[in-house]
Amino acid sequence: MTLKHISLIIFLLVFGRAFSQDEATNSEKGHTYEANWESIRSRYKIPDWFRDAKFGIFIHWGPYAVPAKGDEKYPKYMYYKDHIKKDGFNTYEYHQKTYGNHKEFGYKDFIPMFKAKKFKAEKWARLFKKSGARYVVPVAEHHDAFAMYNSNYTRWNAVNMGPKKDILGALAEAVRKQGIKFGTSSHLANWRNYYWKKTEYDNSNTEYVDLYWKPVKNKSKPSQEFLDTWWNRTTDIIDQYQPDLLWFDFGLDKPGFESVHSKILSYYYNKGEIWNKEVVFQNKNMRNVSFPEDLIVLDIERGRMDNIFKYPWQTDTSVGYKSWGYIDNEDYKTSNYLIDELIDIVSKNGCLLLNIGPKADGTIPQESVKILTEIGDWLKINGEAIYDTRPWLVYxxxxxxxxxxxxxxxxxxxxxxxxxxxxxxxxxxxxxxxxxxxxxxxxxxxxxxxxxxxxxxxxxxxxxxxxxxxxxxxxxxxxxxxxxxxxxxxxxxxxxxxxxx
Known part of the structure; x- marks a missing residue:
């Protein structure tokens, strides 16, 4: 064997070893999912921890809790003269009579009033534990585009303004200390949230375009600029808080978001591999083409399945009939009704994500506390028929x-x-x-x-x-x-x- 041959063999051995090490390192880091359904399907399955959990808590909380009127869409309808709720409430008129002209006092002006001085993440987490919940999903950012976390991509966040603390981070730490899984939700895909007028409202001021966004036509698709913003803010949440569960609202199903569907799913599932934990992605799938049913958990808003569904699924609903966020005239459901709903959902292979809306000061309404406590009392006695179970032959x-x-x-x-x-x-x-x-x-x-x-x-x-x-x-x-x-x-x-x- 010549020196040339020996040198070649040594080179191949060294190069091959280095390549194998790089490949192993990539595998350890979780680079296993490509941005296509086939690649994701080849490895992913809904984790047992979610199928066993059955009951979670949803939290809608933001500056919209300050007016505490109408519902959580106050920031949208306060700019819309002709919108009247079924109970006759006109958000536009109420805002003008209570806070003045929309150009002088816009939605942005609620943010300094949203101080959350009585917010205690540990107290919340103890209540959630007492309720029997096994996962908790606070809203990271609602349609109003105010970030309830320490955002790297918007100044309109809870660390810079309002509470001046990382609400999402505090909840993540407190909830995980209780042994409860932690998730986050994003509603930012609704880029047409605000109604614009050229001079009549404060959102015509370009100084606030990073909160209100830019005027767009009805039924228009999101621009690439918005898609980039959405991507940066969504991956920022994922990277910072490492959620066990990631929940998305209807907006992600709208035309124009197709390019990010497999991309965000593979990004999140790869992160789960890196973190060495099993993660869950949830979506409404309104158009039935957004995400394959076997690769995510289908979420049904204020509704259910009428039979056993072959894949794990979820209902998200609220303790009240009127709103997701706190309002001062909420019509609350009974714990009896909600326990029956949980039982029905679980029998059909589902989980219940039950929402509460805290007050602007950071306290949870007593009606919600009572409901969660009563659910927890029932689960203490009867939980073995709920947790860790699977559907039977019939529901x-x-x-x-x-x-x-x-x-x-x-x-x-x-x-x-x-x-x-x-x-x-x-x-x-x-x-x-x-x-x-x-x-x-x-x-x-x-x-x-x-x-x-x-x-x-x-x-x-x-x-x-x-x-x-x-x-x-x-x-x-x-x-x-x-x-x-x-x-x-x-x-x-x-x-x-x-x-x-």
């Missing part, structure tokens, strides 16, 4: 049908004692009845001896929700459970069922 039985799709919750009726929802875990079946029957007798047709769903013989029935004595029998037509005494808890009642084989 349930009963006369009350749920409407499917976005913004369908207002059409749903209250559940009855005939409505039952099923979940399963480790070979055990859980049957949750959504109301207490007047005669104390629970009947479940799906678990009869002649059931077309599962006709196995039952070996045991245990009442999870209380210490009441029970008698049960499995006949050709029903599983019948007779309970002694009064209802031991509110909302819904869980039975743990095991089969002989």
């Amino acid at each position: 349930g039985e009963g006369p009350t049908q749920v409407n499917k799709g976005h913004h369908s919750e207002k059409k749903n009726k209250v559940f009855t004692s005939q409505d039952v929802r099923f979940t399963q875990k480790k070979g055990v079946l859980y049957a949750t009845v959504l109301d207490w029957p007047k005669d104390n007798v629970f009947t479940i047709k799906t678990l009869s001896k002649l059931s077309k769903v599962d006709d196995r013989s039952i070996s045991s029935v245990e009442f999870i929700s209380g210490k009441n004595k029970i008698n049960w029998s499995q006949t050709n037509h029903y599983l019948t459970i007779n309970i002694k005494g009064k209802s031991p808890c509110k909302a819904a009642y869980v039975f743990k069922i095991e089969f002989k084989n």
Whole structure:
């Protein structure tokens, strides 16, 4: 072997080793997903931590909490003369009467009033833990474009103005200390949020264009300048706060955002690899072409599925019927209603992301505290039928049908004692009845001896929700459970069922 051959072999060995090390380093850093669906599909799956979690808290909080009127879209409708809410409230007129001319007092002028002096991230996190939530998702930036974090790309942020503290960072630290997963949401893709007039409003002043953006025509697509802004601000959130979950609103589904879809998904999933943790990306998928269903978690706003969905999914809804942010005349739901909703969602392979709207001073309204506490009390007793479970052969039985799709919750009726929802875990079946029957007798047709769903013989029935004595029998037509005494808890009642084989 000549010296030339030996030199060549040494070169190849050294080069090959260096190449392998670089390749290994890239793999360790998580550079595994390319910006196309095939590459992402080859490796990604929805993590079990999300499928097990079932219940999360959403937080809509920003300068729109200062006026506390209308809803969280106050910054949009305060500039729109002709918009009247269903309850007759006209945001434009209210603003003019309360705060004066729109040119002198615009949305920007609420920001110095948004001081959040009573905000205590640790106190919030303890409440979320008490509620039984396993993930928390604060809004990083809403349609108003005010960043609730230490942004590197906009001066209009909570560190520079208003609270003058990193709200998102404080919540991330406090929530994670409680052992709860931390997510963030972005609503910035709605670049047509504000209504412009040439001289009538303060948003005609070019000094504030970085908050209000530029006038655009209706139905126009976002400019490349806006897409670049969106990308920088979104990746800034990802890089700084390393969220376990990333949530996007309807805007990302609008025409013109197609170029960033696979790009942002691969960017975030690669970051998850670098951080060595499993992450979740959520989107509304209104146009059904934005993101493949198997690569993200579909989020349904104020609505649900009407049957078991083959992929994990999520409902986002709020403790109130009127608004996502705090308003002083909110119409609050009951914890009973929301617990039933959680049970129904989980039986269909979903999770519930329940929103609260804190006040401008940083306190959580007592109505919200009460609701979260009562949900937590129910989950302490009955949580084994919710957490870590999977759908059964059917989601349930009963006369009350749920409407499917976005913004369908207002059409749903209250559940009855005939409505039952099923979940399963480790070979055990859980049957949750959504109301207490007047005669104390629970009947479940799906678990009869002649059931077309599962006709196995039952070996045991245990009442999870209380210490009441029970008698049960499995006949050709029903599983019948007779309970002694009064209802031991509110909302819904869980039975743990095991089969002989």
